[in-house]
Amino acid sequence: MAITSANQLELLQTAEAVAREKMIDPELVVEAMEESLARAAKSRYGSELDIRVSIDRKTGKATFTRVRTVVDEVENHFTELTVEEAKPFKEDAAVGDELIDEVPPVEMGRIAAQSAKQVILQKVREAERDRQFEEFQDRAGTIINGVVKREEYGNVIVDIGRGEGVLRRNEKIGRESYRPNDRIRCYIKDVRRETRGPQIFLSRTAPEFMAELFKMEVPEIYDGIIEIKAVARDPGSRAKIAVISYDSSIDPVGACVGMRGSRVQAVVNELQGEKIDIIPWNEDAPTFLVNALQPAEVTKVVLDEEAERIEVVVPDEQLSLAIGRRGQNVRLASQLTGLDIDILTEEEESARRQAEFAERTKIFMDTLDLDEFFAQLLVSEGFTSLEEVAYVEQDELLVIDGVDEATAQELQARARDYLDEQNKLALEKAKELGVEQSLIDFEGLTPQMLVALGEDGVKTLDDFATCADWELAGGWTTVNGERVKDDGVLESFDVSLEEAQNMVMTARLQLGWVTIEELEAKAAADAEAVAESIAEAEEAGA
Incomplete structure (x- = not known):
């Protein structure tokens, strides 16, 4: 097949037809043709040569050229030449210049034509794939x-x-x-x-699928008046969706349900009869959870924000309703709120409270040498530990019936004496465990904490400074989608992550591992990163 004047325009016409059919840029097809013709030329003149083909975008004429580069030292005689060798062709030749010589068009045999066809098809296929990826990615x-x-x-x-x-x-x-x-x-x-x-x-099981279906059925969601804050699904069975309205005159739940349930029913039909609970979203986590556990009634909620756990108390007869069939209701409520939920009946919660009351009463009886009635009075007034009795303002003890100033002083003296004795014993045990004086003198660690650290192998200030905050205070890790508890050495002493972090950084400062300037620079960088994240979130929301 020779590239003659008769079929020059056909190249462009073919390129346009292929581009139209595959919905890609005609330029990509022409470039593929240029590459295929160049390959055919190389098979004719030699694969070592740098043969290039250029097709005129107006006339369709194909120009075949050989390109050689001017270099200081020739490594490939087919594609390079020295300045002296180039001067007969170009007097002012310099290193880096390219000499371009036109070569005669080639006759394309059957094999060359087939190769050219494969190159064009491959290029067109790649272009089609790129177009398809970009289209569907959007x-x-x-x-x-x-x-x-x-x-x-x-x-x-x-x-x-x-x-x-x-x-x-x-x-x-x-x-x-x-x-x-x-x-x-x-x-x-x-x-x-x-x-x-x-x-x-x-x-068809993604929570986002349901959200998009509601967006199609509820104009207020599409317009941004109502926002879907969270979706939890048990595909094909049941789902919960939390919505909020930014217009006080529009009820978000009513708008999503529609007249006689027409809007929600359209979504239900698309999802093969999946039952959908539409719940008003609330910024207050306990209130939101009470809504999320519908149709069950909730009598009490206790939230542990640090552990991202929430305890819910329901009437005895509501337990099965709150849990749902095979735990479905509580599982969906947990997904919706992002919290781990423990459900107790009123009877179970009452029994637990009584057990805690009896335990605290016994502690006060044993340590302060009190009778049961007086110990119960202390617990009833909200005292939960000896430290509270020992160091609370005396006025708080005087409000208890039957407690005068002398009795309050005696109570506090007994509590302090007992705590001092316990601290002395704990300090001796810490020393027996090998805890060094550098750690004993560190401010903020009680003797009992020193014992816990010593039993865990933390015996010097250097050991303490290498600890991570979560190793001391405990925390939670997500493993395979489930939250797993990480026990902290000082967790039983109610040391928070922030307190643990401050103690570790103070230890590192004392040891000279870091400087105040470095800490201030890090704090400033962290604050800047947080500010940028907030700004990006606000911009995305806008």
Whole structure:
């Protein structure tokens, strides 16, 4: 096949036709043609030569050129030449210049033509894949309608227009089944660029799918008047969705339910009858949780913010309703609020309170040599530890019935004597464990804390300075999606993460590992990073 004047324009026409059909840039097709012609020329003139082809974008004329670079020292005689060798062709030749000589067009044999065709097809295929990836990448996080093509090993292949999506078996709602040519609506969960082309992963179980369905059915959500704050799903069975209204005149729950339930019913139908609880969102975590546990009634909520746990007390007859079938209700409420939930009945909570009351009463009886009635009086007034009795303002003891100034002084003296004796014993034990004086003299550590540290192998100030804050105060780690408790050496002494961090940094300062200037610079950098994060979040919200 020779590139003659008769078929020069056909190159451009072919490029435009292919580009139109594949919906890609015609320039990419022309570049592919140039590369394929260059390969054919190299097979004719020699693969060592640097042969380039340029197709005129107006006339379609293909120009074949050989390119050689001017260098100081020639390593490849086919593509390089010295300044002296270049001067006959270009008098002012300098290192780095390129000498371009036009060479005759080539006759393309059958093999060369086939090779050229493969190059063009490959380039077109790559361009098509890039276009497809960019198009669907922009649509990730949205709902798309498609047609079922086939099912492979439980995965459904969906025709979504200019590409194919994969609905994996774990992304299907349990009891759904599809046949070829069925229409299907899915959420574009992820788009990945892979060697075999862009892979578009679809989902019908993602919480975001439900949120997008509500956005389609509820104009107030689309307009931003109502916002979906959280979604939790047990796909195909039950779901909870938390909403908030930024217009006081619009009820967010009522707007999502619609007239006679028309709006929520449209979503339910799309999700194969999945029951949906629509819950008003509240910034106050306990209030939000009470809403999230509907239809169960809640009588008491105790929140542990640091552990991200919440304790809920419900009437005895409401326990099964609060937990739900197979724990479904409490599990969805936990996903919705992001908190671990412990549910107790009123009877269980009452029994626990009585046990705590009896335990504290016994402590006061044994340590302060009090009778049961007087010890119970102390516990009833809210005293939970000997430290509180020993160091509280005396006025707080005088409000107890039957306690005068002399009695209050005697109580505090007994408490202090007992604590001093315990501290003395603990200090002796810490020394027996090998705790050094450098750690004993460190401010903020009680003798009991020193014993706990010594038993854990922390015996010097250097050992203490190498500890992480969570190793001292404890914390929580997420492993495989579940929160796991990390026990801290000083956790039983109610040392917070912030207090642990301050003690460790003070130890490092005393040892000279860091300076005040370094700490101040780090604090300023952290504050700046937090400010930037807040600004980015506000900008994204706007």
